[in-house]
Amino acid sequence: MTEHQEVDLAALERALRTEVDGEVRFDAGSRGAYATDGSNYRQVPLGVVVPRTVEAGANAVAVCSRFAAPVLSRGGGTSLGGQCTNEAVVVDWTKYCNRLLSVDPQARTCVVEPGIVLDELNRQLAPHNLMFGPKPSTHSHCALGGMIGNNSCGASAQAYGKTVDNLRRLEVITYEGARFWAGPTSDEEYARIVAEGGARARLYQGLRDVTGRHLAEIRRGYPKIPRRVSGYNLDSLLPENGFDVARALVGSEGTLVTVLHAELELVDVPAAEALLVLGFDDIYAAADAVPQLLEHSRPSQLEAIDGRMAQLMREEHAYLDSLERLPEGDSWLLLQFTADTKEEADEQAYELLRALGRDEDDASVALSDDPAREQEMLKAREAGLGVTARPPDGSETWEGWEDSAVAPERLGDYLRDLERLFGRYGYQQASLYGHFGQGCVHTRIPFRLREGKGIEAFRAFLFDAADLVASYGGSLSGEHGDGQARGELLPRMFGQPLVDAMGEVKALFDPDNRMNPGKVIHPRRVDDSLRLGADWRPVPRETHFAFADDGHDFGRAVLRCVGVGNCRTHQGGVMCPSYRATREEEHSTRGRARLLFEMLGGHDDSPVTGGWRSTAVRDALDLCLACKGCKSDCPVGVDMATYKAEFLAHHYQGRLRPAAHYTMGWLPLWARLARTAPGLANATLHAPGLGRLGKRLAGIDPRRAAPVFAPASFQESWRRAGRPEPDPRDPRTVLLWPDTFTNHFHPHIADAAVRVLEDAGFHVAVPAGPVCCGLTWISIGQLATARRVLTRTTHVLRPWLEAGTPIVGLEPSCTAVFRADAPDLLADDQDIQRLAAQTRTFAEQLVNHTPDGWQPPRTSRAATVQTHCHQHAILGADPDRELMRRAGIDADVLDAGCCGLAGNFGFERGHYDLSQAIAEQGVLPAVRDTAPSAFVLADGFSCRTQIDQAATGRHALHLAEALALAMDGPPPSDLPEMAVPRPQPRPAPARLLAAGVAGGLTGLAAAAVLAARNRARRTP
């Protein structure tokens, strides 16, 4: 049967909905989000099934089989060879089928479901001091099903081998419904299976038959190197290898069976590690040294980094600490040794150095004795793909020949030949790095995948490279699998007879070619179904933001996402809170980037239609918190918050927006209006019935309490105090930025900041008139308004901008606008560029710019500190840490992700549950665990509000408040925040409430009129 056959999609979808316990999605958004994996390929799936149980997943396969619909299992979707994209029903195992079912510590085995993520598995195994040995770089988000599918491994393969070497049994189901546990099969067991008869017996007999007929080819044709991943593992079926059907199925990339459960073999977690780094003149010399190193030592990892990668890291300001630790040289080998004690691990390194006639003091040798540093350096190596994917010079590099492998003894010569081949095709400057201890080389190549000639060259190069590696007795893939990128090349490595034998195995398991068709065996051409391709024609789009780092091209910005999938991690950093809480591809940074890519309209078969008006894209972006976590945490800096703002600007152009856009989005304006009667505004917003009605009208979730306006804004109090305005040119003058949140809701923070700044010797100025950074308009995509607001603000700030006065921000999100969004939105405005350059955080001003000798007030307290996401992404928190250190604050700076409120996001109707779920993943439990005597510190208004409203019994302070408290002597021993005033709502008489409602409604009506007028102005 051919790969293509009409499937009755409507009937298939109905049957899946009726018969499968799971989420069944055939909508444009889901299909768009799953159209690409981490590879160069793109195929739009028929639909997506997210089974709630393994049984339901097996049912889904059965239903697809009835409809003759192709099936593709999916884990983290990080495959690089195109094996995880297909015109098939995608079964995503990761959301629900992700349990560790049992552990046998004595036997050192465990049983897992296919969707469990490797790091999560190892976290759960940690109490037994056990772990699964193979560890791909994507360990924080790749799933065991995917690892089995690809026969994955990583640096640790030097010690533990590949997935195939660490697997006991698999429970599988075939497309035709045979379900069984497979493993090594003794002759007795084989006889029993055959005697039972049925589909399994036929399969086993068939496998014996194929192996028997191709015995000599199998024994001869599989390279005897550590990193052969290409092809089916027919060698596992050899009698001398125990006719191991489970291991034969490992690495079959979903083309033979669906894996339902796996019994894994586990290893001990190493007690101690040492890292030795050796420098070399170039990467070839490093490769040449490998055999000698292996002769004298048994490292648990032997990794390589070349000078090109180090250079890119420097240019991208990534892993600078690790680079500093590298010894002299242009390229480096990193050897890790493990043992029961640190001394034993170190001794292995010393022993090797002695054997080489080198010692620790050589300039080209570095021996680390700091485990954290060691991990950081190995992480830098692991980050290779991200670092080399989008070099700062704007060029693009691609996978395709990214993991070939040869015997380690021949690596140096192979690399020299490969470099020559690069030269012939004009692919200079490719970084070469990887698992040199096992002869596996990583690289990304500047293929030209948007034009016919470039694609011809890509194809020709792959064939030449395949011949080259085959001439070395190597493997096309040493790690990532074949998929579509290597399927067509397999005969060059194995020869046609062996590939025919693999074809026979395919026919046994999947006679109609419905399991992940077109991959590995009977493959599509290597240059088919490319994500870009010569006929890719995205519609050019005018944008509000400049996208200067992407050649002023929104399409290029969207293309940044290379599919690594770090945005699917479960812990650490900020990216991506909506994925962490939903476990939905569509609500990950990658899913959103994929949908925006589809929206560009470059491919005729895109499920996403309507361009900027696409509701599928709008829905995927709806749960993006615009936290900017991806801007810093994604290895290639995908900046989804900005893409979302840009999208919303066009999506709603000339149309009525959701109510919250006019209420929360225009907050600075309402806050100014509320100044006429703040008490009345508070009473109206907090009166039980009226408040609820008001929230409904305003598009705010009824469970959210409105923030409370302070009786007087900070600017009002400042004006009333009549303080003389300092000279902007005086070097001691700083301008304190009165952001909306501090000014109207928490003015005490600004008062506190003034005290501390003055204590440090600064003269504080405050703008007299209304000013605003435009943040709320940016986050809802009212970008023309945001531009107007920013321009007006720079007019007010002009004297300070011209004098070069530092502008000190207290609210991280507003400060981040000045540093990042504003210069991108008004790229040609010199005042905006000055504003960006002159803006500092409170801590930056006090740590980096105070007169010598100033010490902050000391308060010897512990503190739980929540860093605002925008601070994490744009501003950095090192000066804050230093300021706290100098103040004697023992800070536990949380690595717990976003607070979940993120400006207006958590207030908007429909977002409350997600907002709370995100907060409960880290921030709120940490606040609850904070000792009563300790501070809870959060500089972001959103974070403070989320903590306040979660009834943790604690209220968060701004760092400025904690320091100002310390100036007055020791704060209360318990709940120090009680010493700080916060506005409280007061009830008001009914008559006044009615007036308040009338005023609010009038405001909303005025907003609607204004919006309509703006719309009319824009409509031609």
Ligand SMILES: Cc1cc2nc3c(=O)[nH]c(=O)nc-3n(C[C@H](O)[C@H](O)[C@H](O)COP(=O)(O)OP(=O)(O)OC[C@H]3O[C@@H](n4cnc5c(N)ncnc54)[C@H](O)[C@@H]3O)c2cc1C
């Ligand atoms: C930046 C980067 C670095 C990488 N580094 C490494 C590395 O160090 N080592 C390495 O080996 N790989 C690496 N890879 C490739 C990839 O991450 C790994 O192979 C990973 O283990 C795949 O896991 P996954 O869950 O993402 O699998 P997916 O991509 O989801 O799936 C992989 C294959 O398994 C099949 N599959 C998934 N679940 C099942 C199931 N239940 N039944 C049957 N088949 C199934 C899929 O159909 C597909 O063919 C890297 C990729 C990237 C992007």
Ligand code: SF4
């Ligand atoms: S958004 Fe970033 S982290 Fe996520 S897949 Fe794309 S490149 Fe990777």
Ligand code: SF4
């Ligand atoms: S801005 Fe935040 S929520 Fe949105 S995609 Fe990026 S990390 Fe996820």
